C-alpha cells in the first residue's frame with residue numbers, strides 16, 4: 001500500500017498542524033515524558049487516562065537521536081505509519097522524486113534537497129512559488145535566515161528535524177559535488 005500524506009496543508013491548516021506538532025515535540029523532546037509529568041497536561045484530569053503516552057506511541061517507530069526521537073522519513077518508508085492526506089477522503093497526491101543540489105557559500109558541505117522525502121508529506125503549494133521559486137538557484141537565502149525561521153527553517157527546527165542536524169542537509173562534500181557541478185555547465189564561481 002502506498003504511504004499517504006496527512007500534511008496536505010494549506011497555509012491556515014498548516015499553522016494549526018504546526019502548532020500541534022510543536023506542542024507535541026516539546027512534550028516529547030526530553031525522552032518522552034509521561035503526559036502526567038510533561039508540564040502541559042493537567043495531571044489531575046481524569047480524562048488523561050484515555051490518552052496514549054508518547055513513549056508507548058512513538059517507541060515502536062524507527063528511532064532518531066534528535067527532535068522527538070523518531071525518524072519520520074524512515075517510519076513512513078517502512079510503512080510503520082500510514083498517514084491520511086485528508087480526514088474525510090483521500091486526495092490526489094503527487095510524489096516527486098527529484099533531488100536538487102543547493103550550492104552553499106563558504107567551506108561547508110553542499111545541501112541536497114530531496115523532493116521525495118518532502119512530497120510524501122507536503123503539497124507543492126507549501127513551498128512553490130513561496131518561499132521557493134520552481135527553478136534551482138533562483139531563490140537567494142542564507143543560513144542565518146533559516147535559523148531565523150525562514151525558508152527551510154519554516155519547518156526544520158519547528159515541525160521537522162531540528163537545525164542542529166547540520167549533516168542531514170549539508171550531506172554532499174565539495175569533492176563529491178565537483179563532478180556533478182562540472183556536468184551542469186552553469187559555471188557559478190561561488
Ligand code: HEC
Pocket residue numbers: 094095096100101102113115118119122123124125126127128132133134135136137138139140
Ligand atoms: C518542502 C518544500 C518543497 C516542496 C513541498 C516542493 N518543492 Fe520543489 N523545490 C524546493 C526547493 C528548495 C527547490 C530548489 C530551489 C533552489 O535551488 O533555489 C525546488 C525546486 C523545484 C524545481 C526546479 C528544479 C530545477 O532543477 O530547476 C521544480 C521543477 C520543482 N521544485 C517542482 C516541484 C513540484 C512539482 C512539487 C510538488 C510535487 C514540489 N516541487 C514540491 C522545495 C519544495
Ligand code: HEC
Pocket residue numbers: 071072073111112113114117118121122126127151152153154155156159160161168169
Ligand atoms: C514546508 C515544510 C518544510 C520545508 C520548507 C522544508 N522541509 Fe525538509 N522536511 C520537511 C518534512 C515534513 C520532512 C520529513 C519529516 C522529518 O524528517 O522531519 C523533511 C525532511 C527533510 C530531509 C530528510 C530527508 C531524509 O531522507 O531523512 C532533508 C535533507 C530536508 N528535509 C532538507 C530540507 C532543506 C534543505 C530545506 C530548504 C531548502 C527544507 N528541507 C525545507 C518539511 C520541510
Ligand code: HEC
Pocket residue numbers: 102103104105106108111139140141142143144146152153156162163164165166167168169170
Ligand atoms: C534544514 C536544512 C539545513 C540544516 C539542518 C542546516 N543547514 Fe546550513 N544551509 C542550508 C541551506 C539550504 C543553505 C544554503 C543557503 C543558500 O546559500 O542558498 C545553507 C547554508 C549554510 C552555510 C553557508 C553560508 C550561509 O550563511 O548561507 C553555512 C556556513 C551553514 N549552512 C552552516 C550550517 C551549520 C553549522 C548547521 C548546523 C548547526 C546547518 N548549516 C544546518 C540548510 C541547512
